[in-house]
Amino acid sequence: MAEKHVNVFETAQKQVKQACDKLGTEPAVYEVLKNPMRVLEVAIPVKMDDGTVKSFIGYRSQHNDAVGPFKGGVRFHQDVNMDEVKALSTWMTFKCGVVGVPYGGGKGGVVVNPFELSQGELERLSRGYSRAIAPLIGEKIDIPAPDVGTNGQVMAWMVDEYQKATGEFAPGVYTGKPVDFYGSLARTEATGFGVVIMARDAAKKIGLPFDKSTIAIQGFGNVGSFAAKYAHELGGKIVAVADHTAGLYNSKGFDVYALAEYAKENKCIKGFPGAESEFPKEEVITFDVDILLPCALENQITAENAGNIKAKIVSEGANGPTTLEADEILNEKGIVVVPDILANAGGVTVSYFEWVQNLMRYSWTFEEVQEKQENLMVKAFNDIWTLKEEHGVNMRVAAYMMSIKRVADAMKLRGWY
Ligand SMILES: NC(=O)C1=CN([C@@H]2O[C@H](COP(=O)(O)OP(=O)(O)OC[C@H]3O[C@@H](n4cnc5c(N)ncnc54)[C@H](OP(=O)(O)O)[C@@H]3O)[C@@H](O)[C@H]2O)C=CC1
Numbered sequence: 001m002a003e004k005h006v007n008v009f010e011t012a013q014k015q016v017k018q019a020c021d022k023l024g025t026e027p028a029v030y031e032v033l034k035n036p037m038r039v040l041e042v043a044i045p046v047k048m049d050d051g052t053v054k055s056f057i058g059y060r061s062q063h064n065d066a067v068g069p070f071k072g073g074v075r076f077h078q079d080v081n082m083d084e085v086k087a088l089s090t091w092m093t094f095k096c097g098v099v100g101v102p103y104g105g106g107k108g109g110v111v112v113n114p115f116e117l118s119q120g121e122l123e124r125l126s127r128g129y130s131r132a133i134a135p136l137i138g139e140k141i142d143i144p145a146p147d148v149g150t151n152g153q154v155m156a157w158m159v160d161e162y163q164k165a166t167g168e169f170a171p172g173v174y175t176g177k178p179v180d181f182y183g184s185l186a187r188t189e190a191t192g193f194g195v196v197i198m199a200r201d202a203a204k205k206i207g208l209p210f211d212k213s214t215i216a217i218q219g220f221g222n223v224g225s226f227a228a229k230y231a232h233e234l235g236g237k238i239v240a241v242a243d244h245t246a247g248l249y250n251s252k253g254f255d256v257y258a259l260a261e262y263a264k265e266n267k268c269i270k271g272f273p274g275a276e277s278e279f280p281k282e283e284v285i286t287f288d289v290d291i292l293l294p295c296a297l298e299n300q301i302t303a304e305n306a307g308n309i310k311a312k313i314v315s316e317g318a319n320g321p322t323t324l325e326a327d328e329i330l331n332e333k334g335i336v337v338v339p340d341i342l343a344n345a346g347g348v349t350v351s352y353f354e355w356v357q358n359l360m361r362y363s364w365t366f367e368e369v370q371e372k373q374e375n376l377m378v379k380a381f382n383d384i385w386t387l388k389e390e391h392g393v394n395m396r397v398a399a400y401m402m403s404i405k406r407v408a409d410a411m412k413l414r415g416w417y
């Protein structure tokens with residue numbers, strides 16, 4: 001039966017409810033966690049290159065700050081909407097809880113296709129958004145970062161505009177900045193690296209040799225391209241890749257460096273000469289591989305395609321790629337799903353390291369940062385695996401159980417319930 005349109009905020013709420021029930025928390029815990037504490041909607045007027053003025057709608061959702069300041073990326077995409085931003089901010093709260101970084105959850109977004117803007121228009125929009133949310137954010141209040149459609153340059157403009165709005169030079173108010181402007185080494189690579197480390201450890205658990213495995217990747221932006229690089233460096237063979245424009249196949253495994261270079265230059269993978277053949281991009285999800293890395297957007301693994309998935313492991317680089325119905329199907333099929341709030345937590349983990357370095361006005365080497373990231377994520381993976389075995393639940397429920405407990409304990413100590 002075809003799945004109805006899936007509202008990702010309802011998905012996030014149900015995931016939280018399921019874990020609260022499993023933990024047996026007091027009803028007040030879900031009552032507090034089911035909605036973001038604050039959601040801001042702004043209209044950002046931007047002078048376009050042709051002299052007209054266009055107003056863009058933006059959001060910032062602050063889900064929960066019991067553990068620490070709100071934290072989470074800013075998405076520039078034409079499909080951004082308030083419910084999506086609310087869901088993404090909810091997932092951030094529990095993602096931070098999973099890896100134990102001292103933050104709550106936040107997320108922002110602007111309804112825009114950034115590829116249709118000139119560089120000047122993109123800068124004016126980024127500055128306008130930063131000005132609009134400046135009263136609600138701060139180094140110790142709410143710390144945005146990059147997500148789909150934004151990058152280090154956008155963060156640098158936003159820091160500069162925040163300073164103009166508040167008079168305060170506070171580089172730690174945004175993370176994911178360029179390394180030459182208060183960014184951290186290994187942040188750009190962090191999310192994709194983490195997705196692969198988690199797939200590697202899941203493979204160990206089920207006795208699948210990662211260095212003999214075949215891999216399919218959906219999405220070839222920041223997360224997908226670095227996931228490809230690290231999976232290749234660990235000996236995995238990336239045979240299928242898809243972005244918004246095409247699905248590409250190479251039976252011998254892609255030259256991931258050449259593909260990344262091509263995608264950077266052409267802003268898509270279609271036409272890459274190193275592919276043997278092209279296939280419809282949707283089919284990447286059901287490709288005959290050992291490991292699937294969804295690294296694009298929400299609701300990609302659905303009730304329609306989940307039954308045909310052949311991979312033994314799914315490590316979720318994207319936020320919310322799997323619908324609730326699909327999750328049940330994967331569970332029944334015995335597929336190990338490393339949930340988004342663990343698999344893609346490398347981004348916020350290294351954002352945390354960037355923030356710490358900013359506050360200390362100090363910097364660590366690439367190797368130091370990546371080692372700290374790996375240690376933190378591997379510990380979270382093992383703790384969640386143990387919890388999963390103890391309670392007979394899947395990794396997603398176990399991850400929420402661990403995280404909700406941390407947030408609930410902080411709320412209790414603060415006297416919120
Ligand atoms: N950046 C980060 O640090 C973090 C990101 N994430 C999550 O990872 C995911 C990807 O983010 P990021 O890599 O930063 O974003 P990017 O904007 O860098 O890349 C997004 C990629 O997804 C592709 N894509 C979009 N829609 C589809 C589709 N229908 N089918 C196939 N590919 C598609 C895009 O293709 P095209 O360009 O052709 O549209 C692009 O390759 C998001 O869910 C994000 O929230 C999670 C944690 C941290």
Ligand SMILES: O=C(O)CCC(=O)C(=O)O
Pocket residue numbers: 071072073074095143144145146147175176319344345347348349351
């Ligand atoms: O780096 C961060 O602070 C958050 C990244 C993000 O938006 C995410 O993990 O979804």
